[in-house]
Amino acid sequence: MTAEGRTKSIEHLLRELAPQVLGAVARRHGDFAAAEDAVQEALIAAAQQWPEAGVPANPRGWLYHVALRRLTDHLRSEMARRQREGTVATELWAQWAFVPPADAEVGIDRDDTLVLLFMCCHPALTTASAVALTLRVVGGLTTAEIARAFFVPEATMAQRISRAKQTIRTSGIPFGMPSDEERADRLRAVLHILYLIFNEGYTSSAGPELQRVDLSNEAIRLTRLLHELLPNDPEVLGLLALMLLTDARRAARTGPDGELIPLDEQDRTRWNRSLIEEGVALVSAALPRGAVGQYQLQAAIAAVHDESPSFEDTDWRQILALYTLLERMSDSPMVSLNQAIAAAMVYGPAVGLERLDALDAEGRLAGNHRLDAVRAHLLERAGDSERALLHYRTAAERTASTPERNYLLLRAARLAAATGK
Amino acid sequence: MKYMLMMHTPRGTGEWEIFSWAPEDFQAHVEHLNRLNQEITEAGEWVEVQALTPPAQAKLVRAGANGEPITDGPFPEAKEFLAGYWIVDVETPDRAYEIAAKASAAPGPGGAPLNMAIEVRQVMGGAPAEA
Numbered sequence: 001m002t003a004e005g006r007t008k009s010i011e012h013l014l015r016e017l018a019p020q021v022l023g024a025v026a027r028r029h030g031d032f033a034a035a036e037d038a039v040q041e042a043l044i045a046a047a048q049q050w051p052e053a054g055v056p057a058n059p060r061g062w063l064y065h066v067a068l069r070r071l072t073d074h075l076r077s078e079m080a081r082r083q084r085e086g087t088v089a090t091e092l093w094a095q096w097a098f099v100p101p102a103d104a105e106v107g108i109d110r111d112d113t114l115v116l117l118f119m120c121c122h123p124a125l126t127t128a129s130a131v132a133l134t135l136r137v138v139g140g141l142t143t144a145e146i147a148r149a150f151f152v153p154e155a156t157m158a159q160r161i162s163r164a165k166q167t168i169r170t171s172g173i174p175f176g177m178p179s180d181e182e183r184a185d186r187l188r189a190v191l192h193i194l195y196l197i198f199n200e201g202y203t204s205s206a207g208p209e210l211q212r213v214d215l216s217n218e219a220i221r222l223t224r225l226l227h228e229l230l231p232n233d234p235e236v237l238g239l240l241a242l243m244l245l246t247d248a249r250r251a252a253r254t255g256p257d258g259e260l261i262p263l264d265e266q267d268r269t270r271w272n273r274s275l276i277e278e279g280v281a282l283v284s285a286a287l288p289r290g291a292v293g294q295y296q297l298q299a300a301i302a303a304v305h306d307e308s309p310s311f312e313d314t315d316w317r318q319i320l321a322l323y324t325l326l327e328r329m330s331d332s333p334m335v336s337l338n339q340a341i342a343a344a345m346v347y348g349p350a351v352g353l354e355r356l357d358a359l360d361a362e363g364r365l366a367g368n369h370r371l372d373a374v375r376a377h378l379l380e381r382a383g384d385s386e387r388a389l390l391h392y393r394t395a396a397e398r399t400a401s402t403p404e405r406n407y408l409l410l411r412a413a414r415l416a417a418a419t420g421k
Numbered sequence: 422m423k424y425m426l427m428m429h430t431p432r433g434t435g436e437w438e439i440f441s442w443a444p445e446d447f448q449a450h451v452e453h454l455n456r457l458n459q460e461i462t463e464a465g466e467w468v469e470v471q472a473l474t475p476p477a478q479a480k481l482v483r484a485g486a487n488g489e490p491i492t493d494g495p496f497p498e499a500k501e502f503l504a505g506y507w508i509v510d511v512e513t514p515d516r517a518y519e520i521a522a523k524a525s526a527a528p529g530p531g532g533a534p535l536n537m538a539i540e541v542r543q544v545m546g547g548a549p550a551e552a
Contacts, residue, residue, distance in 0.1 A: 126512055128465065151423075152468050152510050160465035258547075400422070402545045 003051065010050050013059060014043055015140030021063045022137060023112020026175045029071060032119060033165040035175075036137060038074070042066035043140075113138065114229045115177055117222075118186050120164075121193040124171045129164035130193050131200075135215075136161055139222055145213045150200070187230075191239050191295065194223050198243050202250065216247055237286035238296030244279035245302035248272040260407040264311040276306045297326040316345035333364040341374055349382040369398035373408060385419040423468060423544035424517035426507040428524060430537060431500060437475055438529075446530050453527045461509055461520065472505035508544065517541055 018039065026035035042063045056062040120134040135141045135149075147157035178186045201215025223240045230236050252270040255261055283299040301322045308314040323339035336359050344352025356375050365371040376391035392412035396405045431438055439447060461467045479502065481493045507524070511517050521539040529535040 128510070128512060132465075150510070156462075156465050156467045156510070159462065159467075163463075163465055400543050400545050401547060403547065405545070 007051050010047065010055065013055065014046055014063075017060050017063055018043060018140040019113045019116050019138045021060060021067060023109065023116050024064055025067050025071070026116070027109065027112055028068075030175055031169070032173075032175050033169045034071060034074065035067070036165060038067040038070040039063070041070045110229060111177060113225065115175060117190050117226065118178055119168060119173065119175065121186070121190040122168065122173055123186075123189055124173065125164050125167055127193070127196065129160050129167065130189075131197055132157060132160045133164040134193055134222070135197065135218065138225070139218055141213055141218070149213045149215050187233070187235075190226065191235060194219050194226070195239060195243075195295075197222070198246075202246065216243070216250070219243060220247065232289075234286040234289040234291055235293040235295050237282050237289075238293055238299045241279045241282035241286065241299035242295050242302055244275045244282070245299055245306050248275035248279065248306055254403070258403055260403040262407070263305065268310065271306065276303075279303060280307065292325070294326060294330055297322055297329075301326075314345070316342055320346050333359060333362065333368075334370070337365065337370060337374060341378075344378050344381070349378040352378045353382065367398065369395045369404075372398065373404075376408075376411075380415060385415055389415055422512075422514070422517075423508055423510050423546070424514070425542050425544055426509065426517065426521045426524060427540040427542070428504045428506065428537065429501045429540060430504040437502075437504065440475075442530055446528065446532065449528045449532055454524070457520070457523050457527075460523075461507070466509045466511050466516075466520075468508040468510050470505070470507045473503060476502040514543070517543075 021042070022035060022039045025039055026032045029035045045066055046059070046063060050056075050059075116138055117134065120137050121130045125133065132146055135146045136143065141149075143158045143161060144154045146161075147154040150157065177183075198216050198219035201217070201219060220240070220243050223236070223243060227233075227236050227240050248271050249263075249266065251272070252266040252268065253261055279299065280303050283296060283303050286296050287300065301319055304315055304319050304322070320339065320342035323335065323342050327335050327339050336355070340352045340355035340359065343355055353375065356371065356378070359365055360371065372391045372395035376388045376395060379385075379388035379391060389412050392408050392415070396408035396412065399405050399408065439450065442450070458467070458470055461470075476499065477495050479495050481496075482490050483493070485491045507520070509517060509520055511520070518541060521541050525536050525539050526534040527537075
């Protein structure tokens with residue numbers, strides 16, 4: 001293996017071991033933030049030493065040993081400080097005086113990684129902090145990599161991570177599995193954060209990709225990990241399926257210059273068949289398990305699209321039925337908007353437009369560009385090009401996405417040219 | 422979501438008005454903005470902050486027939502100029518407005534808040550999420 005290849009495989013190994021070691025250290029020490037610092041130091045030491053000296057026989061034990069050493073070093077200086085101040089905490093020391101040797105087997109509790117995920121996605125954290133901490137602690141990415149992925153300075157990302165750790169420390173969240181009552185809510189928070197990470201990667205396909213970590217792949221990797229830990233949870237299955245079925249269309253979704261290609265114009269031969277097969281198998285496994293959740297339904301919708309030979313041949317009745325189910329368990333107006341699109345595909349644009357009027361009257365999508373964009377499409381299909389143009393332009397004015405704005409403006413320009421308006 | 426906050430300031434008598442303030446007023450103004458920058462830094466919201474040179478050096482540039490730069494300016498008649506900007510990465514639009522209001526309230530002569538207008542614009546991003 002080349003030196004570069006060796007370094008790559010060590011990086012890979014470290015990223016895989018990082019959450020396991022951190023989980024074990026945090027479980028033993030109790031202070032998550034201190035444990036995280038110590039494990040980071042151990043990972044840096046490994047990244048420096050292993051390429052030259054070779055990977056130790058028990059790499060996990062090595063990391064655990066070094067991290068605990070670092071923690072005891074910190075503790076020792078803390079003890080010295082307390083001694084100077086006249087207070088001695090011997091019981092603390094007794095607990096820490098023993099550090100297992102580097103080749104000792106470390107008890108790996110698979111739940112540790114799960115506890116880590118619960119901690120990183122804790123509702124006490126802001127969304128941005130939870131995302132950053134998850135990528136750093138469970139994903140094993142460096143702060144610089146995460147910063148580049150979000151186009152912010154490294155110092156800003158470092159600050160977010162350290163604030164997140166501070167929040168965990170001050171809010172006294174213990175390192176442990178949430179109670180049974182809490183668990184469902186906390187798992188929902190984890191799934192939400194993983195989905196956000198996926199979308200962030202999926203939506204930022206423009207830009208200097210080569211230097212960026214692929215956040216979608218990272219989210220898929222973390223969700224696979226979660227699925228290994230909770231193999232029987234249907235919503236975890238659903239989320240993983242949704243990610244795979246969405247990611248399968250990635251290559252077809254944008255043109256060579258990052259321009260947006262809508263579903264009806266995508267070259268379906270460019271969809272990734274193996275991802276589709278895997279996603280469909282997962283969603284088929286999840287649905288019969290009873291508790292149907294939102295991610296499973298979204299995955300089922302994505303599966304119908306992915307399995308259709310063409311846009312025209314899509315089973316819109318099934319998609320409409322799935323969105324109707326989804327609407328019952330979600331209060332998101334975006335779901336209602338998608339339901340209106342499906343209704344328009346089944347019953348014609350007039351029915352879709354009626355539903356949009358009802359949504360508009362509710363006011364929950366006021367000022368949202370997607371409402372205008374969908375209305376423009378349906379008006380164009382209904383032959384009302386004058387009003388379609390108006391809504392295309394309003395949507396273009398309101399979106400914060402450059403490729404989407406360009407797509408809407410181009411669409412409006414073509415319609416205007418075709419109709420002489 | 423990222424926002425650009427632009428501080429447009431009155432030009433006054435030829436340069437930034439700030440150039441003719443009493444030293445303690447100038448100091449209080451700078452300290453206010455430093456504190457704000459500190460707050461943005463600690464919150465993990467900082468993307469970029471830049472101050473711009475005074476309008477006396479501002480040029481407008483257009484391409485000539487062969488693409489060569491043709492410069493024009495400065496413009497003594499302009500009443501307001503862009504003095505500087507922040508780019509912040511925040512969780513909500515309201516947080517961007519809150520930061521802008523703090524910038525707006527920077528003290529002027531005699532320590533009274535200037536309440537100058539800060540233009541807040543969202544920075545456009547990549548493709549939208551597939552709903």
